[in-house]
Amino acid sequence: MEHAWLSLIPFVIVILMSIWIKNILPGLILGLLVGSFIVTSHIVEGASQTVTYIVTTLSDETNMKIIGFLYLFGGLVGMMNISGGIKGFSEWMGTKIRTERGLLGFIWLTLPFTFMMPMFRIMMIGPVVKSLAKKMNLPKHKVGLTMDISTESVIVLLPVATAFVGFMVSLVKGSIRGLHIDMSPYQIFLLSILFDFFAIAMLVIGIIQTFWTKKPKDFNIKKEQELLENDGNKYHRVGIKKELTLVKAQPWNLIFPVFLLLGLSLLLLWKDGTEKGADTIFDAFSKADATFVMLLAVFITLVFSFIFYIMRRQPLHELLYHFYDGGNQMMEAISLLVLIWSLTLSAEDLGFSTFISSTLGSFLPAFITPAIIFLLGSVTGYFIGSSWGTWGLFMPLGISLAASTGASIPLTVGAVFASGAFGALSSPLGDTTITTASILDLPLVDYSRYKLKISAIGGIIALILYLVSGVFLT
DSSP states (O other): OTTGGGGHHHHHHHHHHHHHHSOHHHHHHHHHHHHHHHHHTSHHHHHHHHHHHHHHHHHOHHHHHHHHHHHHHHHHHHHHHHTTHHHHHHHHHHHHOOSHHHHHHHHHHTHHHHOSOHHHHHHHHHHHHHHHHHHTTOOHHHHHHHHHHHHHHHHTTOSSSSTTHHHHHHHHHHHHTTSOOSSOHHHHHHHHHTTOHHHHHHHHHHHHHHHOOOOGGGGTHHHHHHHHHOSSOTTTTHHHHHHHHHSOOOTHHHHHHHHHHHHHHHHHHHHHHHHTTOOSHHHHHHHSOHHHHHHHHHHHHHHHHHHHHHHTTOOHHHHHHHHHHHHHTTHHHHHHHHHHHHHHHHHHHTTHHHHHHHHHTTOOOGGGHHHHHHHHHHHHHHHHOOHHHHHHHHHHHHHHHHHHHTOOHHHHHHHHHHHHHHHHHHOTTOHHHHHHHHHHTOOHHHHHHHHHHHHHHHHHHHHHHHHHHHHHHO
């Protein structure tokens, strides 16, 4: 496309407006409108195209699974709240966890139970972590960062049993087709994990900050405490907040639905994977449709939780009211995701992929190819906020460049996966960032700025490692 550089304009508008007014929603709407106007070259048709993008986004099956999961899980959290489950579990954990290091350590200890899918993990542990952080008056920015690092930077490094594995392997498989590479897609994927330097660097940074908690100036605690005490207009939801403080603490009202959801998720992942031809448990987890399984698991959990709460004499009208209230609390995150997905559609119609590909060419020296792929992929990932989108865009390009220049294929594949991880972790458009900020009541732009500062350190370390590794592995 001749004017493919115009595809950058909507993303630039979103980023600049978010920084200016400290709210991402107006920038997303304006960016989507401008992108649609550029596509159609007409104001009225541009408005129509905007609606078309939104409808197309809502018509996508995978998107609707994610939206359904977010709303239903939000409803489940609302029911756990009014039944005293979160209050009870938080009070019980509060007797065990008394320090910032203890809470951050608790976040890491939940990994074996919640590692399958980033959104699933954040939604599972977020409400309890929020309650404990508020009780102990801890900086929510740092707590949220630990949640996100222990999610994004761990899940992308796991070779089995996550929602990412099947997609990542399929990308490698499609990208090496016809290139006569003597390794299987899964072998390349396994080797690339060793070269996902950004995720590894952020994992180390996250562990260090968990145990190194005596440098408050590094994290601007004074500002964070002000944000902690000012979650918004003091009159917003004041009645519901007061109601929740009066509920009786009942930890089993959280333990039952959470463990039921975990058990169902694992069982249904195995069942769905085996129905798709998997022979082993790990293979089943890789082949399963994780987004549908999570949606199905939370739906079944909701049904049994309703019955469980009614049997424990919880008023039905309270359960229903707080189910809808909990789901509605996720509408901000859902709205942002819908607009981001729609914005991505407009960018692709403007030739975003063509522009990125054409700016590279095939002139790169072999040793620098992985580093350039990581750098450009990270910038793109920050703009689009999607690890999957970044991987889908750069995997064919990265493997083709590696094959033509003689660069290491696993190293380049690792650089592609690392660039997507950077975008997902640092971008204000990332679904993990949006969900964490929404659950912890953090200003999205301030939180993403805070994460970008830490992510930049990991990004610089990764870039240096790709340059050094490129020299020795070429």
